[in-house]
Amino acid sequence: MTEAGSAAGPGADEERDLLGGRWLTGDTPYGAMIDRLRDFLDHVAAAKLDDATAQALDADLAAWTQRLTPMVADEAHRMFGRVRDAPGHGQVFAPAFIPDQMGDDSLHARVTFGAFHLGANYAAHGGAVALLFDEILGLPANMSAQRMARTAYLHVNYRAITPIDKELQVSAWVTKVEGRKRFVRGELRYGDLLCADAEGLFIELLPHQQ
Numbered sequence: 001m002t003e004a005g006s007a008a009g010p011g012a013d014e015e016r017d018l019l020g021g022r023w024l025t026g027d028t029p030y031g032a033m034i035d036r037l038r039d040f041l042d043h044v045a046a047a048k049l050d051d052a053t054a055q056a057l058d059a060d061l062a063a064w065t066q067r068l069t070p071m072v073a074d075e076a077h078r079m080f081g082r083v084r085d086a087p088g089h090g091q092v093f094a095p096a097f098i099p100d101q102m103g104d105d106s107l108h109a110r111v112t113f114g115a116f117h118l119g120a121n122y123a124a125h126g127g128a129v130a131l132l133f134d135e136i137l138g139l140p141a142n143m144s145a146q147r148m149a150r151t152a153y154l155h156v157n158y159r160a161i162t163p164i165d166k167e168l169q170v171s172a173w174v175t176k177v178e179g180r181k182r183f184v185r186g187e188l189r190y191g192d193l194l195c196a197d198a199e200g201l202f203i204e205l206l207p208h209q210q
């Protein structure tokens with residue numbers, strides 16, 4: 001088993017995330033690899049592969065899977081999704097977002113959906129848009145929390161096509177806090193065009209729920 005971050009260099013006093021794992025910084029070999037992985041997935045999704053290329057890629061991926069298998073770690077020691085200053089904090093299944101402004105109860109970011117998140121007709125998949133909102137609304141919901149807040153509901157309105165390969169603006173802000181409940185709203189825009197908006201309820205976990 002490998003300790004998360006041991007190759008990337010954070011010390012024992014490295015700041016811990018809400019789940020008790022260590023945050024990594026984007027400026028590490030791991031962060032660079034995650035960027036490469038995103039780019040790779042976009043290329044796989046965009047390509048028309050011939051059989052020989054598919055077979056070669058399959059063999060390479062099998063070799064990498066084998067190499068990674070002995071490094072499987074428990075959740076607190078994993079690195080995936082814990083790269084603090086990397087787009088989308090290194091969570092590859094959500095589209096990469098780059099925070100421009102992050103307060104205690106709001107977040108403004110840029111995001112680009114690539115070929116990997118295509119639904120059809122150059123529009124992002126609706127599930128990918130919902131996934132982005134879960135991440136984006138989840139951040140201000142968790143920013144000032146003592147314990148992690150989980151999504152109780154997430155309502156998404158798809159107002160217009162969300163284009164891929166275009167830089168979009170996404171925002172989220174806390175509208176109300178009632179005890180453990182945090183209500184958060186969000187918007188996804190392409191310039192003046194409102195592509196989607198969302199409302200989420202996040203509930204701060206009780207100690208026994210963590």
Ligand SMILES: CCCCCCCCCCCCCC(=O)SCCNC(=O)CCNC(=O)[C@H](O)C(C)(C)COP(=O)(O)OP(=O)(O)OC[C@H]1O[C@@H](n2cnc3c(N)ncnc32)[C@H](O)[C@@H]1OP(=O)(O)O
Binds near residue numbers: 081150203205206209
């Ligand atoms: C990796 C790094 C980590 C760092 C994190 C960085 C951020 C990353 C961001 C990523 C973020 C990703 C996040 C994810 O993806 S989290 C993953 C997706 N979410 C889940 O899996 C959550 C599953 N559900 C639960 O665990 C429980 O239901 C929770 C914990 C949410 C509440 O169960 P609990 O037993 O504790 O609470 P309660 O039932 O006493 O209810 C309490 C109050 O809430 C009200 N209520 C409850 N449900 C609803 C509802 N559906 N609509 C309206 N109201 C609702 C309820 O009426 C009551 O109100 P009141 O009577 O008190 O007024």
